[in-house]
Amino acid sequence: MTSDALRRLRQATASAISSEAVVEAIQVMSAGPSPRGAERATAARLAVWARDRWPRLPWNMEAVGPEGTNLTSTAGGSGPELLVYSHLDTSLSGEAGHDRWATGLDGPVAPLALDPASGLLSGFGLGVARAPAAAALVGYAAAASALRREGLPHRLCLLLASAGTHSSPFAPGPVRATGIEEYLRSHPLPAAAVVAKCGPPGVLHEEPGAIFLRVRLGAAYRPVLARDADGGLLAGLGTVVAILESWRVEHLAARDVPGRQLAAEAGIGAIRGGLPEKPDLLPGVVELHLYLTTVPGDDPGEIARTVLARLRAGVPGGPSGPRVSVDAWMAHPAGSTAPDAPVIRHATAAWQDEHGDPPRAITGWKGSTDGVVLRGHGTPTARVGPASAPDPADPRRDVFDPQVLARFARLYAGIALRHAIGVAGR
Incomplete structure (x- = not known):
């Protein structure tokens, strides 16, 4: 029964997920700047778009500091919750005069573009973290909608957080609260989490x-x-x-x-x-x-x-x-999740579903994300996402294949479905 339900749900989510939906979400996020701790306008645009596309799901804006905002959505009833996490802010601010001290580039960044010949999407802030965030949003919505239609018990939550990129307290100006920490102060601790960020070709169960x-x-x-x-x-x-x-x-x-x-x-x-x-x-x-x-x-x-x-x-x-x-x-601090934890097994199985092969073994990964915050609170956490590539014409822009992003949206949905089926089968 469990395998039949999973197969049926995977088919439903696959038909509901498209590269066009992921690109639309990225276009909404890219319509204005989203620097760390000042994401409110971006969250508002994305909430309007998501409410129109998935009106049966709740889309909530939760203030973080004077200008920051978390965009959240919770589906289902009680039970062990899976949190699907990414963030709204970009690593660079998007203001060339400010960013030039890191990039060495003075000119403005070209707008988001979809190349008609290659089909590739190129734009500012896609790697950190608009592309995986869009895939996570679409995957979450498809999984939550399919589970609701089937009447299966589940509890899923999406968090697109404020201030998810690292910022030093020794820099001039106020220290801004991070969206994940504010969220954990006001919401129940999730039973498991998946972090949707660009990364290596596999599933991370530990991070620096x-x-x-x-x-x-x-x-x-x-x-x-x-x-x-x-x-x-x-x-x-x-x-x-x-x-x-x-x-x-x-x-x-x-x-x-x-x-x-x-x-x-x-x-x-x-x-x-x-x-x-x-x-x-x-x-x-x-x-x-x-x-x-x-x-x-x-x-x-x-x-x-x-x-x-x-x-x-x-x-x-x-x-x-x-x-x-x-x-x-x-x-x-650095954090680890047991490699045999259910969320890691679900992520590994979902990877194989979408790629046809198991994920590669990963060693020597040096990237740190808010996944360690969740692990620090005792939440088993998997990090998985697409690889980013710089635009040869402008390293401030990242290049993605929308079909690959749709694959990761299905992967995130697959993790959510496996989590729910595991709960339902108890």
Whole structure:
């Protein structure tokens, strides 16, 4: 009975899922900017579109901070809930003047486009994370609608969250609440979750955590005309960078565990110092901001102390040299789900349903998502999604085959169906 019901439901969802629906959802999301913590207009457009397409499902906007919004939908009654998760914000803001410090590009980004010859979709913010979010939305809606029509017990929830991309608390401006944390504060903890994000060709059951590290150098106030032989903080910056790069090599070597899905990484992502409008003044403060992905057991305090000791030992000047401090903040620790957990088995089976082969074994994955937040709350979580490719004409844009996105929408629906059938068959 269970296999017959699953076959019937898969056929129903397959007929309800199309690449056109996924592209439409992406078009709605791409109609305006959706920077981290300011997704309200995007959520509103998407809610209107989804209500028109699936009027029997609830579509709710839940405020997160002054400008952020979670878009949620819950289908079914009581019972173990499966959460289908992705997020609304994009990694870059979409404002070229702001993003150029990361991209090196000044011009505006071309709008979303579907190439008639190749059939490929290209646009800004598709990899992080409009494409997998659209596939998750369509897959969730198809599964929830099919289960309702069949009268089978189920409880499914979709969360397209605010502020799902990483942001350092050491950056200027307020620290914005994350949508997943706000959601977990006001909703029951799901029994299982699937994270719809771009990634490797397989199912992740463990992911690294994330740490932000700030190295701060300080010196006395001096104009350029009064500089002495040492040249100020920036003149010695090469030595600081070399120390950090040497530390990185040893840090990663100590965390290299062959065969694990997750892996550590560390890098300097930003340097800040001085006043651009007043370069006649030497910087009194220079900051280097690092991003680390972590393995289980990593302690931000211990890492900060190690980096500080390296810098104090290696930066020249002694007591009269630059003041050095290191601060670390754990966004979230690494997390794991048992590889034989039902949600991992469901995701693996759904992958094989859609691809014809089992997913590849994954090792050395360095990407961290909100999946570790869910795992940190005890929720078994699978991460699975399409691979993204940069547009050769503009690396700020990602390229996807809409047929592949439809396949992943069916995959997300398949996970939801298997979860529900497992509940119904008890």
